[in-house]
Amino acid sequence: MFANQLTTGGLLVFTTHGRYFADAFAANDTLPNFNMSPAARAEMLADYNNRGFGYQPYATTPEYGLSIASPSWVVSMLADCTPELRLVSYTERAWRGRHDVVTCQKGYTRRVPADAA
Numbered sequence: 001m002f003a004n005q006l007t008t009g010g011l012l013v014f015t016t017h018g019r020y021f022a023d024a025f026a027a028n029d030t031l032p033n034f035n036m037s038p039a040a041r042a043e044m045l046a047d048y049n050n051r052g053f054g055y056q057p058y059a060t061t062p063e064y065g066l067s068i069a070s071p072s073w074v075v076s077m078l079a080d081c082t083p084e085l086r087l088v089s090y091t092e093r094a095w096r097g098r099h100d101v102v103t104c105q106k107g108y109t110r111r112v113p114a115d116a117a
Contacts, residue, residue, distance in 0.1 A: 014101075020098065036066070
């Protein structure tokens with residue numbers, strides 16, 4: 001979706017809640033509860049621990065929500081779903097000490113050496 005909006009060589013920069021956020025959220029450490037019930041919190045953390053990604057809608061505005069994504073999940077999704085994007089950087093806790101920052105560039109083409117075929 002976002003890759004279609006980029007020209008060749010264009011950059012996509014986005015943030016995620018990653019490992020630090022997941023650990024702090026699980027420990028109730030210095031983070032708000034985001035108006036999330038204990039059951040919803042537990043479900044999101046269980047999904048994150050089992051699959052590398054967890055999501056729960058906000059109770060008061062269910063069209064929005066909170067997500068946690070492991071670095072390996074993000075990189076895997078980029079490789080599987082948007083092969084035209086090249087991962088330029090993945091920096092944990094780079095934004096406000098809580099958000100991971102991911103940078104990708106459009107125009108990547110997978111090249112297989114001729115002798116590898």
